[in-house]
Amino acid sequence: MKKIFVIITLFSAYTLYSSWVYSYGTDCNVQMSAEAIRGKATWHAKNCQNCHQVFGLGGYMGPDLTTVITDKQRGAAYTKGILMSGGNRMPNFHLSEAEANELVSYLDYISQTATSQSN
Amino acid sequence: MEAETVAKRFIILGFSCLLLSISFGLIASLQYIFPGLLADRLSFQHTRPLHVFLAVNWIFSCVTGIVYHYIPRVGQRFLYSVTLARVHFFLSLATILIAIGGFLTGHFSGREYLEFPPWVTVIIVAYWLLFFTNFIGTVKPRLKGAPVYIWSWCTGLAFFLITITEAHLWLLPYFNHNIIRDVTVQWKANGSMVGAWNMLIYGTAMFAMEQISGNNKIGYQKTSFAFYFLGLTNLMFNWGHHTYIVPASPAIKQVSYIISMTELILFANIIMKWKKGLLKAHADEYMLSTRFFKSADRWILLNLGLAIAISIPYVNLYTHGTQVTVAHAMGTTIGINTMLLLASVAYIFEGMLKPVAKKYVLAGLTTMNISLLVFWLSLLAAGVVRSIGQYEHTYFAKVSANILPYLRVFSVAGVFLVTGVCLVAFNMLAVIVKKQKAVPLPVKERKTTLQ
Ligand code: HEM
Numbered sequence: 003m004k005k006i007f008v009i010i011t012l013f014s015a016y017t018l019y020s021s022w023v024y025s026y027g028t029d030c031n032v033q034m035s036a037e038a039i040r041g042k043a044t045w046h047a048k049n050c051q052n053c054h055q056v057f058g059l060g061g062y063m064g065p066d067l068t069t070v071i072t073d074k075q076r077g078a079a080y081t082k083g084i085l086m087s088g089g090n091r092m093p094n095f096h097l098s099e100a101e102a103n104e105l106v107s108y109l110d111y112i113s114q115t116a117t118s119q120s121n
Numbered sequence: 122m123e124a125e126t127v128a129k130r131f132i133i134l135g136f137s138c139l140l141l142s143i144s145f146g147l148i149a150s151l152q153y154i155f156p157g158l159l160a161d162r163l164s165f166q167h168t169r170p171l172h173v174f175l176a177v178n179w180i181f182s183c184v185t186g187i188v189y190h191y192i193p194r195v196g197q198r199f200l201y202s203v204t205l206a207r208v209h210f211f212l213s214l215a216t217i218l219i220a221i222g223g224f225l226t227g228h229f230s231g232r233e234y235l236e237f238p239p240w241v242t243v244i245i246v247a248y249w250l251l252f253f254t255n256f257i258g259t260v261k262p263r264l265k266g267a268p269v270y271i272w273s274w275c276t277g278l279a280f281f282l283i284t285i286t287e288a289h290l291w292l293l294p295y296f297n298h299n300i301i302r303d304v305t306v307q308w309k310a311n312g313s314m315v316g317a318w319n320m321l322i323y324g325t326a327m328f329a330m331e332q333i334s335g336n337n338k339i340g341y342q343k344t345s346f347a348f349y350f351l352g353l354t355n356l357m358f359n360w361g362h363h364t365y366i367v368p369a370s371p372a373i374k375q376v377s378y379i380i381s382m383t384e385l386i387l388f389a390n391i392i393m394k395w396k397k398g399l400l401k402a403h404a405d406e407y408m409l410s411t412r413f414f415k416s417a418d419r420w421i422l423l424n425l426g427l428a429i430a431i432s433i434p435y436v437n438l439y440t441h442g443t444q445v446t447v448a449h450a451m452g453t454t455i456g457i458n459t460m461l462l463l464a465s466v467a468y469i470f471e472g473m474l475k476p477v478a479k480k481y482v483l484a485g486l487t488t489m490n491i492s493l494l495v496f497w498l499s500l501l502a503a504g505v506v507r508s509i510g511q512y513e514h515t516y517f518a519k520v521s522a523n524i525l526p527y528l529r530v531f532s533v534a535g536v537f538l539v540t541g542v543c544l545v546a547f548n549m550l551a552v553i554v555k556k557q558k559a560v561p562l563p564v565k566e567r568k569t570t571l572q
Contacts, residue, residue, distance in 0.1 A: 016357065020287070023309060028301045039298060046231025052169050055442045057304045059233055061169055063153065065517040066442050075514075090518070091156045093164060115300050 032114040041108030044101050053092070056112055064092060071106070071113040082106050124193055124200035129553055130210050131186030132466060135179050136546050136553075138217065139459075142175030143539045150532040154525065163225075170224050170236040176454060177234070177318075178217055183462045184321045185213075185252065188274060190469055191328055192259045195271065201258025205251045212248035216241055234311050235288055242289055246282060253278045268340025269349050270324040270331075276349075277320030280356060284314040316356025318458070323352065326461045329468045330414065333407045409471050409482055413464030416490055420456025427452065427501070439512055444524070445504030452497050455489075455538075466549055473552040485544025492537035499534060503527035 034042075045051070053064040070076050085102045088094030097105070149168040152158050159168075193200050200206060220237035223229070229236045256278060257264075260271055288310035296302045331339040339345060427449055431440050440446065467482070474482065503524040510520035 016283070019357070020309070024290075024296070024302055024305060028299065028305065030299055030301060034298045034300075042297070047229065049166055049170065049229040049231050049236065051231055051233050052166050052229075052236075056300070058441045059304050059307055060442075061233075062442065062444060062447060063165055063169075066511075075516075091152075091165070091521075093160070093166060112300050 030115050031118050032111060034111050035107060037104050037107040038111040039108075041101075041104035041106070041111075044097070044105055045108055048095050050105075057116070067109055067112070068116045069113045071110040072117050073113075078106050078110065081109060124189060124203055124206065127200075127203065127206040127210055128186045128190035131182050131189060131213075132553055133186075133550065134210075134214060134217070135181075135183030135186060135462075136550055138175045138182055139179035139542065140546060142172050142179055143535075143542055145172040145175065147532070147535050147539055150528070150535050153528045154532060167224055167227070170229065171221065173234060174220055174224070174236065175217075180318055180322070180454065180458050180462065182213065182217075183466065184318065184325060185209075187325045187462070187465045187469070188256065188321065191325065192256060195268075195328070196260040196263055198259065198262070201255050205255050209248045209251045209255070212244055212251075216244050216248075219244075232288070232291065233307055235285075239289055239292060242285060245285060249278070249282055249285075253282070268331075269342075269345040270327045270340055272346075272349055273320045273324030273327065273352070276353060276356070277317045277324065280313060280317035280320065284310045284317055288314070313356050316352070320352060320356065322458055322461050323348075325465045326414070326417075329410065329465045333410060333468065407468055407471055409474070409479060410464045410468035412483065412486060413460050413467055416486060417457055417460035417464060419490075420452065420460060420493075423497070424449070424452045424456060439508040440504060443504035443507040443511070444500045444527075445508065448497050448500035448504060451500070452493075455493055456497075463545060463549075466553075470549060470552050473555070474548070478548045478551065481548045482545050485541045485546075485548070488537055488541030488544065490541075492534045492541055496531055496534035496538055499527045499530040503531065 050067075051060040053061045055061070055066045056068050058066075070081055071078050082102050084092060085095070085097055085105055145168045148159065148163065149165055149172050152165040152168065189200070189206060216237075219241055223237055228238060230238055235242075256274065260267075263271060287306065290296045290306050290310075291303055296306050327340060327345065331337060427445075431437050431445060431449060463486075471479075506524050506527065507520055510523060515523075
């Protein structure tokens with residue numbers, strides 16, 4: 003009985019702590035548009051995370067894309083260009099125009115979140 | 122099929138994953154140097170998930186096999202259900218085959234480290250529940266006043282279930298449509314999952330050390346329990362040091378930094394104490410196992426130094442997202458996890474190895490240690506050069522060119538690392554696949570139903 007009580011207490015503490023982690027300070031000022039949501043699905047399906055990081059998460063072959071759209075040197079047009087044609091190591095995924103726009107929209111959402119919310 | 126066979130099958134499955142993983146790792150590293158290598162069929166987009174998934178499955182399959190081997194001895198009775206264990210094995214094998222098939226044909230979930238389709242997780246959770254049932258059913262008589270390794274295994278088993286479920290919270294729009302929560306869930310769940318497998322591995326290491334030293338008190342010592350609780354706290358909070366750059370709550374980051382450095386220190390301390398007391402006991406009989414433990418100890422210290430450095434928020438800001446993190450990840454999974462697993466496998470099968478095979482295993486271990494050091498240092502160097510590039514806002518193409526020489530060294534060291542692992546793995550596999558019973562344990566045989 004005592005053991006079950008300890009287990010339930012620990013489990014509840016973990017759940018409470020996790021809820022706090024996920025809800026406290028995580029509200030974004032920026033909303034994700036329907037287009038960005040579709041872009042995210044493509045991001046998943048093409049496994050972009052394998053070579054790119056967003057907020058530090060992801061593989062290391064390619065550059066970090068957290069602020070790719072808001073950076074002065076890079077930006078939306080440049081991003082779309084490389085998405086459509088690929089690069090030296092960056093594969094050409096033969097994306098449709100719509101898919102590329104959606105991905106840019108998703109990356110834009112991330113960039114806006116990163117620049118509007120920093121602590 | 123008896124319990125021993127299931128244990129062996131898991132260990133063989135583990136070694137197969139390891140050998141495949143390092144092959145894909147080697148191809149992945151060569152793809153840094155030769156961008157066009159296998160670009161159509163097996164590009165880096167495929168080789169990295171294959172490598173990482175199989176490396177993680179090496180750890181899980183091998184530790185599962187070791188736990189299946191140990192628990193009848195710990196519980197002093199037969200395995201609760203061989204049928205459940207058998208189903209567990211076939212479901213694990215099926216999952217691995219499905220994931221590999223998916224990766225080769227370009228089906229990804231796109232989630233870091235869990236790149237297989239989300240529905241596969243249902244099978245994983247199902248077989249893990251079977252494992253848990255078998256575990257509790259077998260060690261039940263020892264649950265009262267249990268030694269630390271039983272606590273460790275129980276925690277690892279439970280937290281794996283919790284964290285793999287948690288990692289799939291992203292399927293809910295509340296997480297999926299908010300990038301901060303999404304990234305946090307991945308760091309938190311994956312970070313804690315590493316804590317869960319560490320719990321399983323440290324449990325097996327502690328059991329083997331107890332048996333080799335002939336000191337039954339290790340499992341009950343205060344430091345062992347202190348280490349366990351520290352591991353538990355780490356498992357829950359340690360992941361936070363990955364999130365310094367995520368704009369979530371700063372409080373979480375501070376908590377994590379304070380906690381994150383302590384776990385490895387204590388473990389190194391336990392191994393050192395154990396080494397001191399070793400001479401009197403069975404160290405000669407278990408020469409190979411002891412050597413693997415000693416290697417793990419050295420790697421713990423090296424990785425600890427790196428972990429402390431990169432957990433300093435200011436340093437982390439620059440090193441994160443560079444090869445420094447890869448050095449941290451592979452340094453710990455190879456230097457610590459793999460060495461501890463090999464120590465346990467050596468402990469179980471050492472008595473069956475011929476002297477010449479032992480020599481090869483030792484040569485393999487030396488090759489692994491030297492090449493891993495070069496491998497690790499070259500990744501660190503590449504990471505530092507990349508951090509400087511990022512700091513100076515150098516163009517990515519230039520940064521890539523600057524780190525290339527270090528990645529070449531990394532690849533060459535990788536070839537030697539693969540050679541070392543093969544020497545160890547094939548010599549051990551040669552006796553594991555043989556149809557003979559493993560050598561009995563050297564513990565003072567307690568009254569047991571096990572023959
Ligand atoms: C016991 C053997 C090994 C284990 C357990 C292991 C484990 C891992 C892990 C956990 C990662 C993910 C790192 C991260 O995302 O931070 C990784 C990445 C990687 N590993 Fe290994 N590894 C092993 C051996 C090797 C070998 C022998 C090579 C090649 C020579 C290799 C090459 C790579 C490469 C290229 C990456 C990808 C890094 C990137 O994203 O750029 N690994 N490995």
